[in-house]
Each structure stands twice: as C-alpha cells, then as structure tokens.
Amino acid sequence: MVPEINLLPKIERKQSSNLVIILGVVLFGVLLLFLSIQLFSLKKDISTLSSEETQLVAQREGLVAQVSSSASAQQEQGTLANSVTFVESVSYPISPLIDEVHSLILENTYLRDYQFGETAVDLVVDFETMNDLSVFVENLLNSTYFTDVQVQSISTFEPSGNTEDTVDSAKTNFDVQSRYSATFTLIMDQAYLSAGGARP
Secondary structure, three states, X not given: OOOOXXXXXXXXXXXXXXXXXXXXXXXXXXXXXXXXXHHHHHHXXXXXXXXXHHHHHHHHHHHHHHHHHHHHHHHHHHHHHHHHHHHHHHOOOOHHHHHHHHHHOOOOOEEEEEEEOOOEEEEEEEEOOHHHHHHHHHHHHHOOOEEEEEEEEEEEEOOOOOOOOOOOOOOOOOOOOOEEEEEEEEEEOHHHHHOOOOXX
16 A cells, blocks of 8 residues: 655645635736726716717708708709799790781770780770671681680670760660670680791
8 A cells, every 4th residue: 555645734735725715806806897997988988979979869950951951942943943944835925916916906996905825815805896896806817826716705885985965874875886895815826926927
C-alpha cells in the first residue's frame, strides 16, 4: 500500500478558496456596475430618442399639411387650366356674327337683344309685319354662318309712342298697328366661323 502524503498545508487551500470567492464577488460587482451604467445609458438614449420622435412627428405633420396644401393648389391650378382650355376651345369671333345679322335685318326691323352661347346665338327681333319675319328667317337660312334657325316664340305688341291726344283704354286705336317680336336660336357653323368666314 502506498501511503497518502499531503505536502500542502491546509492553510493554503483555505486562501485559494477565499481568493476564488473574492474574485467572484469582484466580477459580480463589475458586472453589476456595467449593467447599471448600461441601464442609465439606455434611459438617456430613450429620452433622447423620444424627444427626436416628437420632433419628427411634428415635422411629418408639417410636411403632410404642406403636401396637402400644394396638392389643393395644384388641383385649383388644374381647374384654372381646364377652365382656360374650355374657354379657348369654345371661343369664336363675335363681330362677323353681329355684322351678318345686321346685314340680314330688313328696313324698319329692330334687333332688341342677343346672347351668345357655346354653339348658338339667341336673338330677339321686332318686325312690322309677319312677311318681314318670314323674309328674315329665309335670309338666315341662306346665311353661311348658321346651320339651323329655330323660331322659339312670336308675340305681338303695340309700339308705345308719345301722342298728345289721350286715348281712352276702352277704345280701340285703329291708327296703331301691332308689331311682332320674335325670339330666334341660330346654330352657328363652327368650322366656317373658325376659318374666318371661309369654307375649309
């Protein structure tokens, strides 16, 4: 049998185990210190990021408002551009039409009113006789500026004159002849008008 010989003193064993415990406590303390430093650093980063997030949210809201206002401005500008395009597409010279109507009006005929539409002209004309009215309609139908003539209404009226004699309303004045007022719708020949009064 081999005898067991322990040459190390018992005191050294106790010191090495104490040294391990001390090293473990120091390492634990360093780890705890590191973790607490990380915790404070993360809290600081979180507060910084929160303030940055608040600023970015405010900036985003400002940009959204700016984009929506610019979009509405572009929409209004598009509406304005569309309006200008529409007006330019339906615009036509008016003077040739007025000159044409005046050249077709008979003597003792009065052009009372006219209104220009997109494709037609509305006229109100006073005539002395129905024959004058029919001649005027025939002249309009023969005009190259108009493709169609529509008589909307015909009414009679008595011309108001300044007479010195007072006439009783119950009596009929045979010296005054009724006149005729007619409303016309003249459909324009757009191609002829846009070509400046010439056939394309």
